[in-house]
Amino acid sequence: MKRIIYISTVNRHLSEEEVESIGQISARNNHEVGITGVLIAVHDYFFQVLEGDEDTIANVVERIRRDPRHRDMHILKAETGISERLFPKWSMRTIRLAKSGDVILQAIRNLLQNIAQSHRIIERYTQPSVLKFLTEGINPLTVPPRKTEKIVLFCDMVGFSYLSDLFPVEEVADVVNAFLEVCSITLVEHGGVVAKYVGDCIIAYFEEGQADECIAACLEILRRISEMRRNTHNCHLMKFLYCGIGVAAGTVIEGNFGSSVKMDYTVLGGTVNLAARLEALTHEIAKPIALSKSVMEGASRPWPFALVGDLQLKGSSRPCPVYTLDHPLLDEFKGHTDLVEEMRQVCGDGVCGVVCPQTPNG
Ligand code: FAD
Numbered sequence: 001m002k003r004i005i006y007i008s009t010v011n012r013h014l015s016e017e018e019v020e021s022i023g024q025i026s027a028r029n030n031h032e033v034g035i036t037g038v039l040i041a042v043h044d045y046f047f048q049v050l051e052g053d054e055d056t057i058a059n060v061v062e063r064i065r066r067d068p069r070h071r072d073m074h075i076l077k078a079e080t081g082i083s084e085r086l087f088p089k090w091s092m093r094t095i096r097l098a099k100s101g102d103v104i105l106q107a108i109r110n111l112l113q114n115i116a117q118s119h120r121i122i123e124r125y126t127q128p129s130v131l132k133f134l135t136e137g138i139n140p141l142t143v144p145p146r147k148t149e150k151i152v153l154f155c156d157m158v159g160f161s162y163l164s165d166l167f168p169v170e171e172v173a174d175v176v177n178a179f180l181e182v183c184s185i186t187l188v189e190h191g192g193v194v195a196k197y198v199g200d201c202i203i204a205y206f207e208e209g210q211a212d213e214c215i216a217a218c219l220e221i222l223r224r225i226s227e228m229r230r231n232t233h234n235c236h237l238m239k240f241l242y243c244g245i246g247v248a249a250g251t252v253i254e255g256n257f258g259s260s261v262k263m264d265y266t267v268l269g270g271t272v273n274l275a276a277r278l279e280a281l282t283h284e285i286a287k288p289i290a291l292s293k294s295v296m297e298g299a300s301r302p303w304p305f306a307l308v309g310d311l312q313l314k315g316s317s318r319p320c321p322v323y324t325l326d327h328p329l330l331d332e333f334k335g336h337t338d339l340v341e342e343m344r345q346v347c348g349d350g351v352c353g354v355v356c357p358q359t360p361n362g
Helices: 016-033 054-065 103-125 128-135 160-166 169-189 211-230 270-285 293-298 328-332 336-347
Strands: 002-010 036-042 045-052 070-080 093-097 146-157 193-198 201-207 243-258 263-268 289-292 305-311 320-325
Touching: 002 054, 002 103, 016 036, 016 045, 016 054, 016 093, 036 103, 045 054, 045 103, 054 070, 070 103, 070 128, 128 193, 128 263, 146 160, 146 169, 146 211, 146 263, 146 270, 160 169, 160 336, 169 193, 169 201, 169 211, 193 263, 201 211, 201 263, 201 270, 211 243, 211 289, 211 293, 211 320, 211 328, 243 270, 243 293, 263 270, 270 289, 270 305, 270 320, 289 293, 293 320
Parallel strands: 036 093, 243 289
Antiparallel strands: 002 045, 002 070, 036 045, 146 201, 146 243, 193 201, 243 263, 289 320, 305 320
C-alpha cells in the first residue's frame, strides 16, 4: 500500500458548504476504491493524508491535482510498501478549522504556510529526477547506479564570459535566467529531463527512443531564442543571445554522484563527454547544432541531416562523424567572432557604455 501526505492552497474562498461537499464526495469515492485518510482545511490551506492501493492512490492524486478549487499541491511525504493504515476507519474524514482569531488555528495556519513555502523553494532547487523519486516514495539516496541508454544534450550560451563582463550584472542575470527558462521549458515539453545547470550551460537527457523529440526540442529552442532576439531593442544583451547545442546518444552511468557535502543524481560517461565536445564544436563548424551519428541513426522522422565531416574531437582517439541540420533556423547562428562583429555593428564602440574588445575570451 501507499500513503501520500500533501499540502495545497485554495484557489478562491471556499464556503463551509463547498468544503463539506468536497469531503462528502471524497468519502463516497474513496469508500468505493478502498482509500482512507483525513482532509484538514485551515483557512486557505488543505492538508490531506491518503492511503490505499498504489495504483488507486496514483489515480485519485492525479484527479485531486487537477481540481481547480486548489493549487500548489506539494507532496510532503510519499511512502510505499506500508502495511498498516493510520486512518483505517475514515474513507475521508474532513475537518474544517476555520474559526478566525483563534491563536492555535493561526499557529497551524502559519505552520502550513511555512511548510508550503519551504517546499516551493526546495522544489525549485531540486533536480526533477530526484523530486520524482521523492513523490513516488523512493529515497533517492538508496537508488543504486546503473548503466542505461540515453540521449544527452549540452546547451550553452555563445560567448557568455565575454558578454557578462560587458553588460550590467542585472541584465546578465535576466538574460541567463531567460535563456535557462526557455531551454528548460522546451526540453521538458518535449519529454526531456534537465539534469543540471553548470553556469549558463544546461545538461539534459532524453530516453533512448526519443531522438525525434530531442531534435524537435533543439529546433524549438533555436526558434524561441531567435524570437527573443527579434523582440529585443538594440544594445540589450538579449540581442546577442545565441546558443550551441551538442547531442550524443549511447551508454551512460545514471545515479548518485557526489560527496557528503553535495549530491547530484545525474549521468556520467563517454556519451556525456561526447555531447560536451560536440557543443564546443558548434563554434568551429559555425552551426548551432552538432549531433553524433548515433543520434541521427536513432531518429525516424525525415530530418534534413547534413554531414559536417569526420572530425577529431578533444579526448577522442579517432575522428568521429559529426552531423548538423540543414534548416534555416541554423543559419542565424553567430560564433564568438561573429558575435563581436555584430555587437560593433549594432552598438558601435562605446555606445551603451560598452567598448567591444578585439578578441573574445570564451
Ligand atoms: P462528481 O460526483 O461528479 O461531483 C463533483 C461535484 O463536486 C460537483 O457536482 C460539484 O458540486 C463539485 N465540484 C467539482 N469540481 C468543482 C469545481 N471545480 N468547482 C466547484 N465545485 C466542483 N476526490 C476523491 O475522490 N477523493 C479525495 O480524497 C479527494 N480529496 C480532495 C481534496 C481536495 C483538497 C480537493 C480540492 C478535492 C478533493 N477531491 C477528492 C475531489 C476531486 O478533486 C474531484 O472533484 C472528485 O474526485 C470528482 O469526483 P466525481 O467525478 O465522483 O465527482
